[in-house]
Amino acid sequence: MPIAPKIFNPHRKNNTAKVSVKQTWGNGRGGRPWRRLRIAILERDNYLCQCDDCTRLGLIKVANEVDHIIPxxxxxxxxxxxxxxxxxxxxxxxxxxxxxxxxxxxxxxG
Ligand SMILES: [Zn+2]
Structure with missing residues (x-):
């Protein structure tokens, strides 16, 4: 049961599909979701500073920004x-x- 041999073309290149990654994402903060998240965090922490110094020393400072604990x-x-x-x-x-x-x-x- 001979099968018709497939034509072997040694010049055929591997099909490597080009992957184009759009770099439109990752624009960082400034968007609306971040603003909402920011307010959520401030409200969660009662608008009080939660930084290392303030928590350690028990200082009460008004917080108006949001910090990344791990940068x-x-x-x-x-x-x-x-x-x-x-x-x-x-x-x-x-x-x-x-x-x-x-x-x-x-x-x-400076
Ligand atoms: Zn602080």
Whole structure:
């Protein structure tokens, strides 16, 4: 029972479909969902700063921003378990500290 041999074409290339990934997603914060989430976090934390210093020292500061407990660049997420209300001054301090550990010290600026 001979089967008609398939034509073998050695020049035929493997079909590797080109995958084009649109980079429109991941535009970061600023959208409406983030704004809603932000308010949800602030309300959850009673608009009180939940930063390390304030919780440790028992300080009561009004929070008007939302902080990533684990920074995004360290693999943190936008999940509400990774978010907390934070005072803008505390946020600035924390961000400064983080950027110091993230990038090399800039000398003589500021
Ligand atoms: Zn604080």
């Amino acid at each position: 995004l660049f360290k693999g943190g997420t936008d999940d509400e378990t990774n978010l907390r209300a934070i005072n803008s001054e505390c946020h600035k301090k924390k961000t400064a500290k983080e950027s110091r550990t993230k990038t090399k010290k800039k000398e003589g600026v």
